[in-house]
Amino acid sequence: MKRGTRLKMQMKSLNEYRAKHPKEKDFDINVELDKVKKQVQMCSKCGLCELKENKIESGECFGKLNITSLHRTMYGKMILFIGQNPSNRRFDPDLRAFKGVDTEATFENFKTSGDLFRLCLEKSEIKDYALWVDNIVHCSITDNQIPSNEQIDACLPWLLEEIELLSPSLIVCLGNTVFDNVKEKLKDYKLTKIWHPAACMYKGKESIHEFIQQLNDLKKLL
Numbered sequence: 001m002k003r004g005t006r007l008k009m010q011m012k013s014l015n016e017y018r019a020k021h022p023k024e025k026d027f028d029i030n031v032e033l034d035k036v037k038k039q040v041q042m043c044s045k046c047g048l049c050e051l052k053e054n055k056i057e058s059g060e061c062f063g064k065l066n067i068t069s070l071h072r073t074m075y076g077k078m079i080l081f082i083g084q085n086p087s088n089r090r091f092d093p094d095l096r097a098f099k100g101v102d103t104e105a106t107f108e109n110f111k112t113s114g115d116l117f118r119l120c121l122e123k124s125e126i127k128d129y130a131l132w133v134d135n136i137v138h139c140s141i142t143d144n145q146i147p148s149n150e151q152i153d154a155c156l157p158w159l160l161e162e163i164e165l166l167s168p169s170l171i172v173c174l175g176n177t178v179f180d181n182v183k184e185k186l187k188d189y190k191l192t193k194i195w196h197p198a199a200c201m202y203k204g205k206e207s208i209h210e211f212i213q214q215l216n217d218l219k220k221l222l
Contacts (some may be wrong), residue, residue: 014039029165036161040138045154048139077222078130080168082159082178083196085137085147107208113198120197120208124215129222132166134159152181158183170221175199192221 030209043049069182105115121127137147137155147155163186171189173179175196192215200207 011111031160032165036158036165040155040158043138043154043158046139046148046151048137048141048151077169078132078166079126079170079218079222080132080134080163080166081172081174082182083133083135083174085135086140086178107205113196114200116200116208117197120212120215123212126215126218132168134162136181156181156185163189168209170218172182172218190221192218195216 014071103113105119107116107119108121110116117133121131136159137151138158139151139155141151159171159182171182171186171191173182173191173193176193179193181192195211197211200211
């Protein structure tokens with residue numbers, strides 16, 4: 001089956017589900033996100049769930065928010081960041097997006113892109129906005145390879161469901177792989193792209209200031 005046909009069939013199923021489950025007055029976004037989360041954990045569409053590192057125990061292979069509840073901050077805005085996929089389990093035992101491994105890491109000794117991303121967000125001018133961080137593929141991939149078309153197509157409907165529930169003010173793709181795969185699906189949202197934080201690890205620490213400036217510039221799009 002061609003990729004486009006397969007994705008259309010998946011989206012048709014998702015749209016049918018939405019039609020049968022309209023948002024009611026007592027709609028609770030936390031409850032609805034938890035439903036999607038449980039479906040993600042049971043998903044077996046692409047085979048990544050069979051890998052040992054993706055045997056979910058903690059239940060954290062899902063997006064996360066930088067505040068304790070899903071209300072907007074004082075600015076009334078939410079920015080949703082999308083990465084590729086969780087890091088290998090040896091770095092991230094909870095399979096959470098950009099969790100990092102060291103909450104005490106600094107710009108001088110960080111080891112992962114997750115730690116660097118957190119440090120840059122804390123240094124940026126958008127740190128007080130509601131920030132949701134997620135991945136286009138929810139499972140870890142061996143050796144952190146770029147997700148295949150099959151893996152992206154299988155997981156994309158879950159991400160789109162999250163986005164619809166969250167209704168972010170701005171969606172930020174971290175790198176070209178993500179942007180190229182969602183730009184046609186998210187035409188109704190304000191969408192942009194910046195570097196993936198891992199790019200700074202290849203470009204050198206002098207590029208970190210440029211990445212932080214990219215984060216600061218997101219305010220202009222809100």
